[in-house]
Amino acid sequence: MPTATFTPTADVVAEATQAGYFPGRHTVEITQVTQLTDGVYRLTFRDSYIAQHARPAQFVNLFSHDPLRLLPRPFGVSETNGDLVSIIFAVVGTGTDEFSHLTAGDSVDVLGPLGRPFNTKSPAHYILVGGGLGVPPLIYTAQRLRDDDQSCATAVFGYRNDHFADHYVSQYADTTVSIDEREGNVITLLDRMEANDELTRNGLEPVILSCGPLPMMKAVAKWASKRGIASQLSMEQRMGCGYGTCVVCVVDTVDGRKKVCSDGPVFTAQQLGWEA
Template sequence: MTATFTPTADVVAQAVEAGFFPPRHTVEITDVRELAASVVRLTFRDPYIAEHARPAQFVNLFSHDPMHLMPRPFGVSEVSGDQVSVIFAVVGEGTAEFSHLHAGDTIDVLGPLGRPFRTKEDAHYVLVAGGLGVPPLIYTAQCLAGREGVRTTAVFGYRNDHFADGFVSRYADRTESIDESEGNVITLLDRLEGDLLADGAEGAGKPVILSCGPLPMMKAVAAWAAKRDLPCQLSMEQRMGCGYGTCVLCTVDTVDGRLKVCADGPVFTREQLGWGE
C-alpha cells in the first residue's frame, strides 16, 4: 500500500512563500452544523484558501477512509478571517462521513480550484441559484458586498427549507427566494423583470446573471437571459475525480468541443455552452 503524503502547516507555508500552489494538506475543522434536513455547513481553518478563493471556485475534501480515494468537490460558501465554509447535502457515504465530524477534528483539503465568475465590471449582478447550487452564490455576494458601482440581487430556489437566505442577506442588496410549492427561480425572475431592466435603463448597468444549480434550471436561466440579451455566466456542477484536469472525468459539451469543468470551468458563459441561442 502506498502511503499518503500529508504536508505539515510549515510545508504548506513554505510552498506558498515559494510561489507554488499548496498541495493537499490537513486542516482543523472549527464548526459543523445542520442547516436543514440533510443539509450541512462545515467550516475549517485555512488561511491560504481564505485569502485566495474567488467566487465559484471550489475545494476538494478528502475522506479519512482509504477505500474512498476520490475527493468531494464543494464550492466555497463563505469566508470569515482564516476560516472557510462549505455547504453540502448528505447524499452518500463520503458526505455522511463529513457530516459526522466535529470541531477539533481534521480533514485533508486541496484548493481553491477552478475558474471563478468574472465580476470585475461594475454591474447589477443577479445571483440565481437552486438547491445546492446556492452556496457558491453566497460567497459571490460576500465578495461583491460594499463594492462601489455594484448591486446584487439574490434569487434562490429551494425544494422546501430556505436554508441560505439568512447567510446571503448579510451581503446581497436584495434577497428573493421561492420553494417548489410556489414555483421556481424563473417564476421569480419574471416577477423581478421590470425592476431589473429598469435598473439598466436608469444607467445602473445591465444586469449580469450569475447562476449555479441543477442542469435544467441553469438551461432555463440561460434561455431567460438570452431572450433579454443579458450576459449570463453559469457554474457547472459535475462529478469530478481529481479536480484539476488530469482524470478527464468531468467533461462538458461546449461550442468549442468537450472541455473540463474542473480546469476550464466550472464557470462558462451561455454562449460557450450554446444555451439559449
C-alpha cells in the same frame, strides 16, 4: 509493500504559500459543523491560503479518511472569515455522510482553491440565481461583491422547501428574494423582477451568475438570452481529480468537450450553446 503518503502540515503549507507555490493536498482543522436543515450541513475549516485566494465559484476538494474512498468530493466555497473557510453540502452518499459527522477539533485533507471563477470585474447589477445546493458559491459571490463599490448584487434563490441559505446570503447581497416549489421557481422570481423594472439597478446593467440543477440553469440562460442579458453558469458535475487529469467531468460546449474542473466550472451561455 504499501507506499507512504506525505501530508503537509500547516507550517509546510504556510512556507509554500510564502514562497509563491500552490499548496498540495494538506490537512486542516475543522472548527464547526452545523446542520442547516434535513440532510444539509455547513462545515467550516481553518485554512489561510484558501481563505485568502478563493474566488467566487471556485471549489475545494475534501478527502475521506477511508482509504477505500480514493476520490475527493468537490464543494464550492460558500464563505470566508479571516482564515476560516465554509462550505455547504447535502448528504448524498457515504463520503458526504462522513463529513457530516465531523466535529470541531477533527481534521480533514483538502486541496484548493480549484477551477475558473465567475468574472465580476466589470461594474454591473449581478443577479445571483441559485437552486438547491447550487446556492453556496453564490453566497460567496455576494460576499466578495459586497466590497465592490461599483457593483451591486441581488440573490434569487429557489429551494425545494426550507430556505436554508437566505440568512447567509442576506448578510452580503443588497437584496434577497427566494421561492420554493409550492410557489414556483427562479424564473417566477426573474419574471417578477422584470415586471417591477428591477433588472437594472443604480444605472447598472444586469449580469446573471447562476449555479444549480442543469434544467434550471438552461432555463435561466435562455431567459437571459431572450432579453439580451449576459449570463455565466457554474456547472455542477461529478469529478475525480479536480484539476484536469482524469477527464471525468467533461461537458459539451460549442468548441467541443471541456473539463468542468479546469476549463470551468464557469462557462458563458454562448460557450455552452444555451442561447435562446
